[in-house]
Amino acid sequence: MTDATDLPLSGIRVVDLTVVWSGPGAAALLGDLGAEVIRVEGNDRMSRQVSARTTKESIAATGYHGGTYPDKDPGARPYDRSAVFNWHARNKLAVSMNLDTPEGHEAFLDLVRISDVLLENNTNGVLEKLGIGHERLLEVNPRLVVARMPPLGMTGPMSGYLGYGPNFNSLVGIAAMDGYEGEEPDSAGENYHMDEAAPAGVAFAVEAALWDRENTGRGGLVEIAQAENVLVEIGEYFLDRQFNDRDPEVLGNTDPHALQDVFATADADRWVAVSVRDDRDWAALNGVLDDDELRALGADAAGRRTHSAAVRQRIGTWCAARPVDAVVAELVAAGVPVAEVMSEPRLLEDPHLAARGWFRERSHPSIGTHRYPGHPWRSDDFELAWGRPVPGFGEDNEYVYLTLLGMPREKYDDLVARGLVTDHQLV
Amino acid sequence: MLSDIRVLDLSRWVAGEFATKTFADFGADVIKVEKPGEGSFTRAWGPFPEDRPDPERSALFLHLNTNKRSVVLDLRDDADREVLLALVRRSHAVVESFRPGHLEDLGLGPDVLRAVNPGLVLTRISAFGQTGPYRDREASGLVLQATGGPMNATGQADRAPLRKPGLLEHYTVGRSAAQATMAAVLRARRTGKGATLDVSGQEVLLAGADRRASYLLSAAYSGMTAPRGARSPHRHGATFTGPFRASDGFVMVYVTNQVFWNRFVELVGADDPGFRERYLDRQTVAGQDREEFLAYVADWIAQRPKVEVMEAAEARRIPVTAYLSVSEVMDHEHFRQRGVFVAADHPVAGRLEYAGAPWRMERGFALRTTAPLLDQHGAEIRAELAEEGVA
Numbered sequence: 001m002t003d004a005t006d007l008p009l010s011g012i013r014v015v016d017l018t019v020v021w022s023g024p025g026a027a028a029l030l031g032d033l034g035a036e037v038i039r040v041e042g043n044d045r046m047s048r049q050v051s052a053r054t055t056k057e058s059i060a061a062t063g064y065h066g067g068t069y070p071d072k073d074p075g076a077r078p079y080d081r082s083a084v085f086n087w088h089a090r091n092k093l094a095v096s097m098n099l100d101t102p103e104g105h106e107a108f109l110d111l112v113r114i115s116d117v118l119l120e121n122n123t124n125g126v127l128e129k130l131g132i133g134h135e136r137l138l139e140v141n142p143r144l145v146v147a148r149m150p151p152l153g154m155t156g157p158m159s160g161y162l163g164y165g166p167n168f169n170s171l172v173g174i175a176a177m178d179g180y181e182g183e184e185p186d187s188a189g190e191n192y193h194m195d196e197a198a199p200a201g202v203a204f205a206v207e208a209a210l211w212d213r214e215n216t217g218r219g220g221l222v223e224i225a226q227a228e229n230v231l232v233e234i235g236e237y238f239l240d241r242q243f244n245d246r247d248p249e250v251l252g253n254t255d256p257h258a259l260q261d262v263f264a265t266a267d268a269d270r271w272v273a274v275s276v277r278d279d280r281d282w283a284a285l286n287g288v289l290d291d292d293e294l295r296a297l298g299a300d301a302a303g304r305r306t307h308s309a310a311v312r313q314r315i316g317t318w319c320a321a322r323p324v325d326a327v328v329a330e331l332v333a334a335g336v337p338v339a340e341v342m343s344e345p346r347l348l349e350d351p352h353l354a355a356r357g358w359f360r361e362r363s364h365p366s367i368g369t370h371r372y373p374g375h376p377w378r379s380d381d382f383e384l385a386w387g388r389p390v391p392g393f394g395e396d397n398e399y400v401y402l403t404l405l406g407m408p409r410e411k412y413d414d415l416v417a418r419g420l421v422t423d424h425q426l427v
Numbered sequence: 428m429l430s431d432i433r434v435l436d437l438s439r440w441v442a443g444e445f446a447t448k449t450f451a452d453f454g455a456d457v458i459k460v461e462k463p464g465e466g467s468f469t470r471a472w473g474p475f476p477e478d479r480p481d482p483e484r485s486a487l488f489l490h491l492n493t494n495k496r497s498v499v500l501d502l503r504d505d506a507d508r509e510v511l512l513a514l515v516r517r518s519h520a521v522v523e524s525f526r527p528g529h530l531e532d533l534g535l536g537p538d539v540l541r542a543v544n545p546g547l548v549l550t551r552i553s554a555f556g557q558t559g560p561y562r563d564r565e566a567s568g569l570v571l572q573a574t575g576g577p578m579n580a581t582g583q584a585d586r587a588p589l590r591k592p593g594l595l596e597h598y599t600v601g602r603s604a605a606q607a608t609m610a611a612v613l614r615a616r617r618t619g620k621g622a623t624l625d626v627s628g629q630e631v632l633l634a635g636a637d638r639r640a641s642y643l644l645s646a647a648y649s650g651m652t653a654p655r656g657a658r659s660p661h662r663h664g665a666t667f668t669g670p671f672r673a674s675d676g677f678v679m680v681y682v683t684n685q686v687f688w689n690r691f692v693e694l695v696g697a698d699d700p701g702f703r704e705r706y707l708d709r710q711t712v713a714g715q716d717r718e719e720f721l722a723y724v725a726d727w728i729a730q731r732p733k734v735e736v737m738e739a740a741e742a743r744r745i746p747v748t749a750y751l752s753v754s755e756v757m758d759h760e761h762f763r764q765r766g767v768f769v770a771a772d773h774p775v776a777g778r779l780e781y782a783g784a785p786w787r788m789e790r791g792f793a794l795r796t797t798a799p800l801l802d803q804h805g806a807e808i809r810a811e812l813a814e815e816g817v818a
């Protein structure tokens with residue numbers, strides 16, 4: 001139905017220098033839109049967060065990340081087989097290029113010259129040390145859109161601080177409101193929301209910059225301070241602080257406007273989320289539970305707030321006496337907002353996702369055939385790209401060096417002979 | 428930057444309003460079509476000054492609708508529908524988040540809207556998508572997180588799964604809807620072709636980089652189910668992460684590799700050679716040994732203020748951060764210096780500081796106007812249409 005030139009970013013080339021979660025997630029979204037995304041990976045570093053030396057034995061000794069490999073086996077090419085990398089690897093190309101060598105540096109700038117977008121989420125200063133800060137890149141190619149993702153920005157007293165998603169959630173006020181109802185925020189553990197927030201934000205920013213480039217002919221720097229991107233998601237609480245001089249409470253699974261909670265069912269470790277938003281939901285719920293005491297307790301929204309704990313306890317008792325499927329089926333039939341808290345295996349067999357074709361089966365020689373998570377959204381008018389699931393390490397070396405960069409064959413062979421370009425990671 | 432883009436916002440809740448805010452804050456002309464009398468749901472949400480409901484002083488509405496204009500239209504009234512169609516005719520995108528099928532019931536389905544504007548991008552946000560057996564299921568934010576987010580893996584092992592706080596899931600869906608819309612608007616510019624987009628909240632969350640998508644792939648690869656637990660139960664070896672109580676709050680510790688591990692042991696055991704000798708350079712720490720290590724660390728952190736712990740760790744390049752409250756964030760020197768909050772006057776709510784740019788670029792974010800009063804721009808917009816001769 002869709003030809004390759006019909007996608008939103010057909011004809012756009014993206015250089016992907018991202019690592020870990022949020023950056024690669026952003027690059028995946030650009031690939032979905034038809035951009036040619038080229039991951040530049042040094043064979044002397046772990047750009048996929050996976051060591052070449054990972055073995056079944058080393059996993060058995062530490063247990064670390066064993067379950068992320070097909071059949072828990074890292075195999076001969078662990079860096080091609082890890083779910084931590086592969087979830088975002090669709091549609092990408094991979095080229096081996098060591099930016100800390102003169103040969104790699106030169107090839108990289110050649111690639112930048114013929115590209116439209118560069119994406120990176122390294123620690124502040126890493127690119128500058130390599131001589132490829134955004135100012136240099138924009139000199140080489142003024143039409144380039146350079147998207148950088150320093151968690152706390154490129155300036156300011158904390159801009160050099162180390163951290164991961166949960167760290168920055170804590171610095172912008174989100175962790176302090178996370179936790180079980182009425183308890184301290186450390187009851188929550190970690191959430192990785194900052195990582196979830198960044199990819200779509202970066203992709204929007206890049207798309208907007210490309211729109212602008214159509215008007216101005218110029219690219220430029222996009223600075224995505226990931227902590228600020230996620231801070232916007234609690235914007236109402238910053239206004240509340242000014243209105244009422246207070247900080248948000250820790251609400252757990254409850255809500256200031258709806259009566260809701262997560263309840264155990266008769267099935268072991270299978271839970272349901274139930275919400276009552278208004279009188280209509282309440283009437284629907286009571287049609288199912290048929291509990292006079294419950295009806296009396298929560299006759300109106302004020303009553304449901306006052307007696308929230310008691311009301312939830314009665315709903316919980318009802319849920320606990322039934323298998324999860326029965327709870328969901330009865331409440332869905334009545335029109336009450338409800339869902340099982342879905343584990344991964346349950347989602348893999350979910351009939352709704354199956355009907356929508358969300359998971360897709362894909363094969364790769366290094367990995368075998370498996371089902372992969374789908375796109376975040378879809379269109380009736382064009383099909384987002386679904387290329388091979390993963391680029392094997394260095395799988396596109398010849399395409400990038402010979403076809404795109406036009407490097408003479410003997411020069412390329414020399415780089416390969418000297419070990420500077422490989423199809424395997426060394427560390 | 429997006430000042431040559433026009434977006435029509437038919438949504439009434441967070442996801443849609445955040446999607447269109449993203450356009451408005453970067454310069455687009457976004458017109459909110461509001462229901463007569465009550466307007467958007469977010470006007471009724473709050474929080475409000477002194478907790479007294481007021482549709483013009485809802486923090487949620489004020490935050491989500493900066494830089495937009497408002498017109499009240501009754502979508503069942505013939506004259507108002509003509510105004511709506513005139514607005515559709517000159518828009519790049521329409522964003523809606525009605526229940527699936529409602530737009531069609533109003534006689535304003537994709538066929539109708541795209542017939543008046545073939546280049547239109549119609550973005551449809553819903554809980555489970557526009558097709559499939561669960562299409563018509565009711566959902567709340569909690570239900571969305573249960574069915575799409577990594578909730579099965581958040582919270583503590585022996586307790587109920589725990590959602591993320593606030594309205595984060597709705598914002599997440601909205602940002603994806605914005606990204607999808609912007610992509611399709613770019614495509615329309617190049618090809619002249621419009622598009623109808625199906626944004627399922629469930630699928631947005633399933634594709635999430637908060638580990639959900641990688642957990643799903645791990646399940647497909649090896650049958651792994653991501654475990655719940657306050658301190659990264661999937662981590663092993665000599666690593667540990669999670670929240671710890673400080674003397675005046677909490678810190679988030681993220682020791683994920685041996686370099687951080689050794690730095691952390693040096694920091695905590697600076698005055699304790701026995702501790703350093705016992706734990707430096709360890710490859711694995713398990714069982715009782717691990718319990719003793721964590722108890723020692725917890726005790727060390729508990730005796731110190733959160734910011735002091737953070738600064739000491741940062742000085743040694745270890746990822747440890749303080750839990751800041753909303754008030755502390757607003758007052759923090761880092762965020763002040765960066766101009767993260769932007770002040771503006773609103774005719775009813777007064778002068779307030781708003782969360783500002785989500786990202787920075789030339790000709791990027793600007794707070795040009797605060798959120799509109801209900802129907803504030805009704806007359807102005809009708810006059811524009813009259814002038815353009817389209818209504």
